[in-house]
Amino acid sequence: MAKDIHAKPFDEGTLIKLELFKRYFREWLPVFTKSQYKRIEIYDFFAGEGTDVEGTYGSPLILLDEVKPYCKEFKNNSTCVEIHFNDFSSKKILKLDENVSQKLLECSGENNYVFCKGDNGKINCPFIIRHHNRDFQTLFATEYSKFKSAPLIPRFMLIDQYGIKHVTTEVFNQLTNLPKTDFIFFISSNHIRRFKEHPGFAAYLDSSKLDFSESRPVECHRVIFNYYKSLLNGKKYFLGQFSIKKNSGIHGVIFGSSHPFGLEKFLSAAWKIDPHTGETNYDIDEDHIRTGQLSLDLDGTGNQDKIKKLAAFENELINFLKTAQTNQSIYIFALERGVSISKTNEILSGLEKANKLLFSGDDRRKGAFYLDYNHVKKINIQSK
Ligand SMILES: C[S@@+](CC[C@H](N)C(=O)[O-])C[C@H]1O[C@@H](n2cnc3c(N)ncnc32)[C@H](O)[C@@H]1O
Structure with a gap:
């Protein structure tokens, strides 16, 4: 069973992952507020409870912080922003509800429709927050029929799973078929390396397309990235990646967008976090300069x-x-x-x-x- 990430202070790898989410989202949102879309949807499918034990913000509170400065634009453009937070643990979703209410103390709400005061204290900010307490696969399947029937709504999806199980080949294909959806998902790449021959693995990913033979263990997230790239089968789509060393294991995030502009923004965020290679929090290629040693x-x-x-x-x-x-x-x-x-x-x-x-x-x-x-x-x- 996965350890509870919220029961301890977030480790360095988690903080880097959150920083990348935040920086990307900060670049994504203004694109759509400026373009005067009437509806924007944000999904945090593995939201957790909002903070770690020390009160450091997790993804849902980070997302809220980033959305709030745009109250004025939303109001002026009559844009409705719908934010979905999901976690299959009812304890976590209750705690998250408390944390969100605390964060939005300055807001008043009716039927989940929240009007927040903007930063200058005068502006009402219309957004809807929906909490779900469901297993990802079930929720995604239900919501997907809505996504498909309104594919042109700009959507940002965060899939911060434990392990590897949820972004299956099928879910990946569904995500990449949505023309206005950008996504970031987390994956424990070294688990794939370890368990790819395990019976049952085929339910998630196609192990025959995962070739680790030419790579060093530290590069396993690059292999996973190439695996997802191969699933595109020539489809015009843009993927990015970032490897994260966390508790001596290699994990990472995969980013996707149907527009090169999305990848431009993801890479801009990633290179700010890693100015050497734009893709890791460790010395992936044995670049001596990275560790301050000259060769x-x-x-x-x-x-x-x-x-x-x-x-x-x-x-x-x-x-x-x-x-x-x-x-x-x-x-x-x-x-x-x-x-x-x-x-x-x-x-x-x-x-x-x-x-x-x-x-x-x-x-x-x-x-x-x-x-x-x-x-x-x-x-x-x-x-x-
Ligand atoms: C890595 S944590 C997410 C952390 C969160 N993004 C944050 O920044 O605090 C994964 C979360 O997913 C939840 N979870 C695990 N399996 C799930 C599933 N099948 N469906 C939905 N949520 C799940 C866990 O309860 C946990 O809170």
Whole structure:
């Protein structure tokens, strides 16, 4: 049986996971408040009780904190925000209800419809909070028919499971078929590595597609990420990942969005947390610079002290640019390799300074690469 995460102070790995949830959600929400959608839905399917024993916020209270500053926009745009908190433990959902009420003391409610005072004390904030006390699989199956009948409602889903069981191949396919849903789920990747040959495992994931043979144990979340990527079967969809070492085990999160803009924002959050590789809280590639140690510079190039992932990305990028590429295709190229747009700009900037790039197309400002999806500028970049 899984340990109760709320019975102790959150460990460092959990805090990193929560920080990533928060930073992503903070970038996701304004996209939809600005676009004046009339309805936004947020699901925290494994919400827990709201805090750890020391009162540190868990995902539901973090989400509420992030939603509240947008009261004014919601009110002005008549946007209805529906927030769903679920946990199968009735004890936890009761405690969560108490914690949420405490948090919303300044609010008054009627039929679950809460009007909160905004930060300036004047604005009412319309959002609905619904608590569910159900097993994830049952709740997801019921809600999914609603998702399918209104697929264009922007939704954010957090699936903070213990272990590995809930985002089955089927659930993953259902999630990735929703065009306006972004999701983040947690998964204990090293459990998959250990139990993939176990009878019964096939009920969750297809072990024949999980190949750990070429990877080191510390990379097992990368393998899981590639497994989920393989399930896309060519579908245009954008996935991101972050590996988390927690109590000596390797776990991680998988992010998904049907829009590259979603992945851009996820990577921006991830690279702020890990400025070296944008994907871990540990030294996954034995990058000496990461641990503050300089290595022996055996070939005199200084390359040993470059982050391996970035050195490999730079080479791949130069190769990619052997034929001229548009700013939009470079944008997608970087996202698909898990490199943030600001990091990619930095690398291109270094290449431009070293006089290794040629530019054509629209006018450009020196040092600007216009890596975006909307393609406002059309420039072509080629390596010399
Ligand atoms: C990792 S904790 C979630 C922590 C929470 N996101 C937070 O930040 O505090 C997992 C939670 O899922 C609940 N849970 C476990 N199995 C579940 C299931 N099958 N369906 C719904 N909730 C479940 C547990 O009671 C626990 O509170």
